[in-house]
Amino acid sequence: MASNGSSMASPPAPGQICANYNGSHSMGSHFQLDYTLADTTKVVCGSLSFLLVLPFVLFEIKCFPIGTTTSVLTGAALMVITTVLTQEDVYHLLGETENLRTIFLLLGMMLLAQFFEREKMIGKILKMALKESHSFANYIWRVSLVTFIFAALFTNDAACVVLTPIFLKYWEKQKRKPAELQTLLLAIATSANIGSVTTIFGNPQMALIASRTDTEMFRLSTLTLVRSIIYLGVPALIAFFINFGFLMLHFEVRSRLKMRKYGIASTFSKARTNDPCTNGQNSPGEDYAFYGGQDAVGQIQDGQVDVQTFTKVDSNNGNCVMDEVPIPNTNPITDNAFDIALSKSSTKNNKKIEVEQHSDVAYQFKQSHSMVFKVFLCVLLTVVIILMFIKLDVVAFDIGLVPMAGATLALVVDAALNKRNASVIMGRVDWGVIMMFFGIFVWLHGINTTRIPRWIWKQMGLANANLDDTQTIIILCVFVIFCSNIFSNVPLTIIVLDQLEPCKNQFALVLYLAWCSTIAGNLTLFGSVANLLVAQKARETLDEPLTFMGYLKYGFVSTLIIVIIGIPIIYGLLLI
Structure with a gap:
């Protein structure tokens, strides 16, 4: 036993790593990052591997629909083929604690979200909350609030996937004014992004920031759940009210413009079809x-x-x-x-209804009708969130393992109480997103290895910046906002996190990065995956388009104003 104990290196005491860093460099200075470019071959190969793949990541090319996930995996492969990274680098990178923690955090919350969707618990809440008699302001307020909270608990992407079809079906069933629809879609997308900045599991970039800074080297810059709620929750709530005001302004302006152009009838009534029997609710060509x-x-x-x-x-x-x-x-x-x-046959007497029912309930994504299980889910989610609040040296609750443990427990209890097979829930998880993260870790680490982002970071004057002056903060925020819409917020977040200096208090940089990269998702339709999901679900459910220009007209000004208002609030909270 003694030999085993002596051979195993004990973990360093809190603060010892940074003490070693400070003691091993001249005059106790902080560990200095290398801001020079790598060798020419690595820079050229890394840049080509990055730029060749980037268009396929950002845009959907119809003649070559490779998709985002496959594009990222291709970029990762090119980084290895061109020797920018070695094969050993890939295994080491994917096995890093910070990267696996991010995957576990997202996967755990995605699994839990599937249970809440299956049990229709959100739908029952919406049935009580959304009434036909509500005014549009009241209706949008409730939609925005539910989306805000759901995104904070289950990520903005999950909120848009689950809630958008439900909201649209209620809107259609209640026969509300068609002029409300575009504003309703904007409310779902923007509220999801704003709400997701409140917690460390609200969106992928927040999970990345939390996991990357949850180490001893970045102890002074760590973004915990408590810190995110305090420093980002306050500006998020203010942004929520501001965004609600912009939504109402958008509805009023859009309604008046339509009234001037088409008249009152086209603004407040729209028949989807000319069928007098179904009041315009049936699909074209249906007889019944x-x-x-x-x-x-x-x-x-x-x-x-x-x-x-x-x-x-x-x-x-x-x-x-x-x-x-x-x-x-x-x-x-x-x-x-x-x-x-x-049957849609023209023959009047030919009316057939076919019903197919799966024989094995265990393999159906079907509501359990078990009140005990529903209560268990609510208690489990509460416990998971509470454990992520706890940050003690004696008892360490990992932000990645806690959600995974909760999801695993839910799968076990579901099998015991409801006799359901776990493969149904696991099969509904978007594994393409998980694979994309594995690829993006390798692909972006390759471009970071060239040290091009770090060189640009220094040229912008952000290297070793304390972020205590207005000019530096403005440069950082403008860089993050617009690059998030050019490169996407997750890749941009990974690139910026690579510029964090170990053993130095850069918590302000972490907060500004989290705030700007998340809110920047509301700038354009392509700024966030959640926006694209809303557009996709709107077309699938009601065949209603949410266009790039239609989104930009609302998102550009409102997003910039919200970001500008949020930055001084964060700055003021840091001074307290």
């Missing part, structure tokens, strides 16, 4: 529609009806007529367990 909309669908799903009333258009006079179609009274089934196919 459920009478009663979503309520009737819910009755069929619950297996409570034997006969369903349908409406159709009489081809002779164009009037609405009703017809009844028998439906087998089967066992209760859900959205993902059946497929109702309504």
Whole structure:
């Protein structure tokens, strides 16, 4: 036992690493980064490997739809093929604690979000919160608030994927004014990005910053959950109210412009089709529609009806007529367990309904209807968040392992209580995002190895900057905001984090980076993946486009104002 103990190196005491750094350099100065460029071969090969792949990462090229994840993995491979990085460097890089912590943090929260989506807990809350009688201001306020909170708990991407279809379905079912739709989409996207800056698991770049600074070398600059809520939560709340004001202004201006151009009728009413039976709610070309909309669908799903009333258009006079179609009274089934196919034949008597139901409930993404499990999920999420608040030397709760442990426990309890197979939940995780992070770690480490970003950092006057003067802060924020929209916020965050100096208090730089890189996502449609997800879901759900220019008209001015207001708030909080 003695020999084993002597052979294993004990972890350094808190502060010992930085003490060694300070003691090993002249006059106890901080560890100095190398701001000179690497050798010419590495600079040329690294730059080409970066620039050749960058367009495919940022844009969707229709003639070569390689996708973001594959593009990043290709860039990582090029860094190795061109010998910018060795094969050993790749394994060492992917095995670094900071990188694995980021992956575990995101994966754990994504798994937990799937449980909340499956149990329809968010949908039940929205059903109580969103009413047809609400004014538009009240409606947008509730949508923005729910999105803000959900993004802070489950990442902005998860918020947009889960909430956008639900919001749009409620909006359509309540037959609200079409003029509200564009503002509603902007509210979802912008509120998700603003809310995500509140916590260290609100978005990928926040998770990166938290994991990269959660080491002894960056102890003075560490971004913990408590610190993010205190220093970024306050400006985020203020930004939330400012953004709400801009949303209302956007709605008023857009409505008035449409009234001047098209008149009142086009602004406050829009028929999706000319079908008098379905009030414009059915898809073009359908002969039949459920009478009663979503309520009737819910009755069929619950297996409570034997006969369903349908409406159709009489081809002779164009009037609405009703017809009844028998439906087998089967066992209760859900959205993902059946497929109702309504015959669209021109023959009036040819009405068929096909119902397909999976025989094994364990492999369905289906609500459990277990109140015990729902309570367990709420308690589990609360415990996970509380443990991430705790930061003690005696008991260390890792920000990556805690969410993963919570997700694993949820999978086990789900199998025990609901007899569900864990592969269903795990299969719904966006593994492309996880693979993208592995590739992006290697790809961007390659460009950082050339030391080009570090050289640019020095030329901008940001090397060894204390960020206590207005000019330096402005340069940093402008650089982060616009580069986040050029290179995307996650790659930009990795590049800037590589400029952190060990054993030096650069907490201000960490906060400004987190604030600007996240809020910069509201500048353009391509500024954040969450924005693209909202646009995608809007087109899939209601065939409503959210265009680049339409987003830019709102996002450019509002984002710059929110960033400018947030920076002095953060600066003031640092002085307290």
